Amino acid sequence: MSYYSLEAEQAALGSIILQPDLIYESILTAEEFYHGPHQTIFESMEFIREREKKIDLVSLTMSIGEKIQDVGGVDYLSRLSQSVPTVANFLEHEKIIKEKYLLRTGFNSMKAIFNDGADDPNTLAAELMGIAEFIEDHNRGTDYFKHIKDGVMQHFDVINDKKYNGKPNGASTAGKDLDDITGKWKPQTLNIIAARPSVGKTAFLLNNAVRNGKEGLTVAIFSLEMPDLQLYDRMISAECNIDGSRIESGQLRDEEWETYTIGLSELAKLDIYIDDRPGLSIQEIRAAVRKLKKKCPDLIVYIDYLQLIKGGKKFSNRNRNDEVGYISSSLKQMARENDCPVVALAQLSRSVEQRQDKRPMMSDLRESGNIEQDADTITFLYRDDYYNAETEKKNIIEFIVSKNRNGRTGTAEMVNLKNYGKFADYERYQG
Structure with a gap:
């Protein structure tokens, strides 16, 4: 089983180059990329986003600066944008990257626990629970909004319980x-x-x-x-x-x-x-x-x-x-x-x-x-x-x-x- 997908990482980065506004919708972080050059490229995209500039090959090249050859040069950035026929699957690529990151993190954390040794079963269980909570917290969907209609009905139930049910x-x-x-x-x-x-x-x-x-x-x-x-x-x-x-x-x-x-x-x-x-x-x-x-x-x-x-x-x-x-x-x-x-x-x-x-x-x-x-x-x-x-x-x-x-x-x-x-x-x- 693979703990990374270079294809998904390339597709996600290429989609952002093709449609720069996707960087404002992205839920990814640089550390979630496995490939080192991809981390550098995404960090540069975030840097450009924070300064409210448009992401393109020129701005990316300038932002990456002296590390441009380390990421494969301008040619690699150009190939990233050309490798994506459509940006319609951007969310799916993001999901793959995040899932692979969580698998890597969970595996590495468990490996570290077993290498260090646990003092007793309770300590081991708690450490494993911490890993499970981390994965659960970071593996949520992207739709966090609750419509006010659902919220006010929930509020009514709470107030009704207080008033009539003691x-x-x-x-x-x-x-x-x-x-x-x-x-x-x-x-x-x-x-x-x-x-x-x-x-x-x-x-x-x-x-x-x-x-x-x-x-x-x-x-x-x-x-x-x-x-x-x-x-x-x-x-x-x-x-x-x-x-x-x-x-x-x-x-x-x-x-x-x-x-x-x-x-x-x-x-x-x-x-x-x-x-x-x-x-x-x-x-x-x-x-x-x-x-x-x-x-x-x-x-x-x-x-x-x-x-x-x-x-x-x-x-x-x-x-x-x-x-x-x-x-x-x-x-x-x-x-x-x-x-x-x-x-x-x-x-x-x-x-x-x-x-x-x-x-x-x-x-x-x-x-x-x-x-x-x-x-x-x-x-x-x-x-x-x-x-x-x-x-x-x-x-x-x-x-x-x-x-x-x-x-x-x-x-x-x-x-x-x-x-x-x-x-x-x-x-x-x-x-």
Whole structure:
């Protein structure tokens, strides 16, 4: 089986020379050509297109410049245009070139995986899933448009479900005021919760996860920092209102045992899945989410935390910011392809400690990469008593929504009942 077609490449390039406007319709990239001279010729065509000039033998020759002999000279360019009797089959030639490119890329990627060796079957499966996703993403058709008639009917179905069937408008957070600002966490969105260590990120995540489970959602938690038993300690403490230290030590009072057993049975009813493998790659997470989505359509995904995710072997010798940027964009793609909210915790850099006002801002996102760009919402947690022992805001956490792609920004306050790892709305707690 051949992994390239020189004939299709020649026909595609010759068609563009014959009918230059085809370059504006082309979905090809230079790297998708197998033949090196053809890559150079197509790059020159793209260069001319970007400058809004007409592609012909003269402009191509000038654009290719000193490399003209490397591509076969002017004679070869002329033969390309003469070898195509009609441009009617241009789309078919493009399709052949793209398919051959995907076959080559898939084959070479799999060869590299097997040459490097995989640590375990799960890693191998995730790497292969990454290849499959790449091929699927690049093997789509060219007709992406949806007619507004189809779109508005889809919109009607969504609104009708919300109004008459009680379908929730997104996944709730642990606080009503925060819901009012964010509009809840919607499907296909990436939501970042960021704070310095020990402010309450994980406790907030678990409060949300339990609430979502009670709403009927399936909850997936990827805990890269903490083993699952510690998460259970925290969830049980918050659910049963039992001091976390007694849960951890097992020294429950006699009167707490009944509350504890009832709380366990209530938590066991929730559709919550926890994956506590450390050092997960983004490919492994995407593979696990895709598998869970197939059997649990109403899904929300939580990740603790973003900077602990690995980008895969291709980032072993590359800049960490690039790797985090790749991970954040992959999380956004994961939210879209699985039609679910993704909520990822993130660490803040120490730069926040160097300012007089310690409230976080966008520039404090550690190894930020593209996080600010990819996220639909970014919420910072701030505890004044973390820095100021004399503050009047004891056990109060500010939730600073600094980015909200589809709504307003603002600050909500919640009470942090630290002994129980529990959050409560400030006004209702005061009342």
